[in-house]
Amino acid sequence: MSLKTGASRATGESPLHxxxxxxxxxxxxxxxxxxxxxxxxxxxxxxxxxAGVGTLVFHAVTGVSVPVFLASSFAFIAPIQSSVANFGIPATMGALMAAGVVYVLLSQLIRVRGTALLHRLLPPVVVGPVIMVIGxxxxxxxxxxxxxxxxxHITTGAAMLLSMSSLLVTLVLAVFGRGLLRLVPIMGGIVSGYVLAMLMxxxxxxxxxxxxxxxxxxxxAPSFNWAAVLFMIPVAIAPAVEHIGDMVAIGSVTRKNYLETPGLHRTLLxxxxATCTASLFGGPPNTTYSEVTGAVTLTRAFNPWIMIITAVIAILASFVGKLGSLLQTIPGPVMGGIMTLLFGSIAVVGMNTLVRAGKPLTSPRNLVVVSLILVFGIGGMQVGGGQFTLQGVGLAAVVGIVLNFVLPRSEED
Incomplete structure (x- = not known):
């Protein structure tokens, strides 16, 4: 029985559908x-x-029970850029594999101790500002x-026209789009900007x-450099915690509790x-995509086997050489226009994490934790030297975790 036929039987739809x-x-x-x-x-x-292979790995671990697709994680953009510049791509891949191992260790910690320990280790007052720093x-x-x-080769005026046009289309689709169009604002911005660049x-x-x-x-292939590993590991904290929110979100759509079945420890594992596998080939770390969750909500395509089909198509598309060359011709200003919204939205996600927690940010303890995470993370401060340098998001995460342990908790906390 072919994969397509098996998935079709599971969904009750025709193979073509x-x-x-x-x-x-x-x-x-x-x-x-x-x-x-x-x-x-x-x-x-x-x-x-x-993305395709990582999705297959995820579904192999979870028993094809959660309708999610895994692909490139935005949370790692800044750390990857910095790591590639300082250590090279092979060492960056080794560091990302170490970040994947952090996920695996957290999954086993949850399996043994439950989710309460994770919330105590990484409360919103730590995770929220770390996400803000990422953006x-x-x-x-x-x-x-x-x-x-x-x-x-692009003048400032032409660049501004391209970037703001791409940004405008992305904004319009995100805010006013309906149906499938609302789920592809980034794609719409890239396509419209590319067409305008062609005309120019x-x-x-x-x-x-x-x-x-x-x-x-x-x-x-990955290589291992302790400096790169120590730089990247703290970055894994925020996406790992966001993973819980992703599982809750898709569970609310399908009316299933994935934190219990297959279990948060299995989904995080x-x-x-999937991230470890991606780093073996030189790809970015994987995470579950909220865009796909939105598409699942819209189409009511709840069967996880559909994501297996998606993964296989992604793997096949990766061998189309002209596709990669086409993507690399996208002008920088087109990407820059979309990035201005994307990175701001990442910061808003972190802010929303703090707001939903309902904790007073002006209380002495929370004020110290949040403010130092933001300043240390955004201000460019470095700690250590040589093989043991911490800066940026990694430094912010470590500072937050240490302060959360050291500072006395209020009765409310």
């Missing part, structure tokens, strides 16, 4: 999926491959790309013409192993 539904899920995730490698210098075809630390990069500082004549097509239709993705 199941195939189209699976392809639609990839379309929804595609814009965000390729955005991370394009911003961090990784191969977008590798990201497609590792705000990238703001200068977004502005630099939007005004054309990273594109020598600022795209170089030579790489597309030279690329083969079939080509192996540019896989990169699947996420961690």
């Amino acid at each position: 199941t195939l189209l539904t699976g392809a639609q899920m990839l379309f929804v995730a595609f814009g965000a999926l390729v955005l991370v490698p394009l911003l961090t210098g990784l191969d977008p075809n590798v990201a497609l491959f590792t 705000l630390a990238l703001a200068p990069t977004a502005v630099s790309m939007a005004v054309g500082e990273t594109s020598e 004549g600022v795209i170089d097509y030579s790489s597309i013409q030279q690329a083969d239709w079939f080509a192996w993705p540019d896989f990169v 699947g996420d961690g192993l």
Whole structure:
């Protein structure tokens, strides 16, 4: 029995309908999926491959029970950019594998002690500002790309036109879009910006013409550097905690409690192993995609086997050489315009984490924890030296965790 036929029987739909539904899920995730490698210098075809393989790993661990698709994590954009610049791609992949191991260890901690310990170790007063740092630390990069500082052949005026046009389309789709259009604002912004860049004549097509239709993705094996590992591990904290919210969100859509069955320890284990697998090939770390959760809500496609179809399509698409070359011709200002909204929205997610916790931020303890996380994370401070340097998001996470343990808790906490 073929995969497509098996999935069709599980969903009660025709094989063609199941195939189209699976392809639609990839379309929804595609814009965000390729955005991370394009911003961090990784191969977008590798990201497609590792998203598909990572999703298969996740479903193998969870018994094909949760309708989610895993792909490139936004939370790691800034750390990957910094790590690639300082240590190179192979060492960055080794560091990301270590981050995946953190997920695995957390999953086993949850299996033994339950979720209460995780909430005590990483409360919203720590996780919220760390997420804010992830978004705000990238703001200068977004502005630099939007005004054309990273594109020598595009004038500032042309860059602003491209970036603001892409941003406008993304905003309109996100706020006013209906149905499927509301789920693909990033894709819409990239496509509209690319078309405008074509009309302006600022795209170089030579790489597309030279690329083969079939080509192996540019896989990169990991290497291990202690400095890179220590820099990356703290970054895993925020996405690991967000994983709980993702499982609750998809559970509310399907009316199932995935924290109990298959269990949070299994879903987090699947996420961690998917990230470890991605790093073996040179891809960005994986996370569950809220865009796909939105598509599941809209289409009522609750059967997890559809995500298996999506994963297989992603793997097959990764071997289309011209696709990767096409993606790499997207002008920097187009990406910069979308990034200004994307990175701001990451910061808002962190802010919302604090608001939902309902804790008074002006209380002495919370004020100290939140303010120091923000200043240490955004201010560019470095601690240590040589192989043991901490800075940025990693430093912010460590500071938050230490302060959360050291400072006395109020009776309310």
